[in-house]
Amino acid sequence: MKYFFSILIFSFLFNFENSVAQNQKESLNFYYENAQSAMETGDYETANTQFRKILKLGVKLPSEMPYLFAKTLFEVGQYQNSQSFLDKYFEIMGKAGTYYDNAEELKKLLALQLNKSLSCQYCDLSGYRLETCVTCNGEKQLLKKCDYCEAKGKVGCTACSGDGVLIQLGAMGNRSYKTCHQCNGEGINICPVCEGDKELYTYCPNCLGSGSTSTEKICNHTEHN
Template identity: 45%
Template sequence: MKKRPYLLLLLLFLSFGLFHSFSSYAQVSPNLGTTSAMLEKASSAMDNGDFKKANGIFRDIIESNQPIPPEMPYLFSKTLFELGQYHNAQSFVNKYLDLNGFKGSYYKQAKALQAELAHPLEEIASCEYCDARGYRYGTCTTCHGEGKSEQSCSLCRGRGVIGCSRCAGDGLVTKKNVFNIVEYFECERCSGKGRLTCTSCHGTLVETDFCPVCEGSGHILTEELCDHTVPEK
């Protein structure tokens, strides 16, 4: 019987390929047990009324880049609702219903949560003291709420003077006489200096413009959830 070394090599190659594929799958396959265990801890924290702890665990699950359990968006939205983060709660409960539909284990609870969110979201939309997410505005510390601030003049760049546009900064202008000969005259606009007092800051070196921090609104965002009452001055 003749030996067929090429068959042996082929078998070895196939065996190595299958082993390598299995090893690669084992390395990249998602660790479902990790997220399930974390979800149980978050649910336990919710049962104990510790929604801040649950919030932290849910965020850890998201940042872990592991597969998210299908029921987590609802549980997270409920946690956010209890913490007063109504805008984020709406996003996650809507996501839960989009993913699971009426077949989801928390379908009825999710629909009830949507109804509960309607009123606080209306309050946020009509409130002038917070942004669309419900976070209260704070007074801008740069312009002190005025929306404008003094800045280095953008036209003269803080020099107080600009070049004369009539003589291009030379201090002289040219004219042709009746004999078509070019003659030089002192620029009347700048009196031969070639420079003019800045027309924007008038030599003060600064100009008043929209505050670069709050962009003229007079307020900045804070991490404080708004209670929709007039802020104390």
């Protein structure tokens, strides 16, 4: 009886896995055909969506897909991602790929776009238009209260722990008291971080000190009025 149930469970799992694999294969073919059809009509946004659905399946990709996806990403302006998939295509297919000549042409077009992005002051490295950071208004830094001294401008002396005096033990165990040389007996020092100003400038956390943030607009590499 135990042997019978083992066979039954194995059979169920085997059929289930086959069913899942079959569904994934059908979905892959469906999305892949839709993506190629969209590319033929120039609808690269739809093609991009279909290719990404394939990636989510977690299955082995069609051998020519890295080029087709690279082409699609190029057309929607995602140049760095396009370069990554194009590199993968060359790695997998080499000169044997059906789209090898097309891939070589895309490689040249990508180089032009990436070079433009590198030298353009109006976009990020991916070719997306930059806009002034709304957090710091392009100033790259923000004036904030000093956390180290809690905006007091002074901190307790670390040498004497705020007592103002240093205690020294003699050879016989006797104690001697000496005015703290670091705080001159006051027990406090000027904050070493803000230097007593209670405030200090720090890099803007939104733009990381660049003064600008990326948008979703593809840059035309010219100044806007």
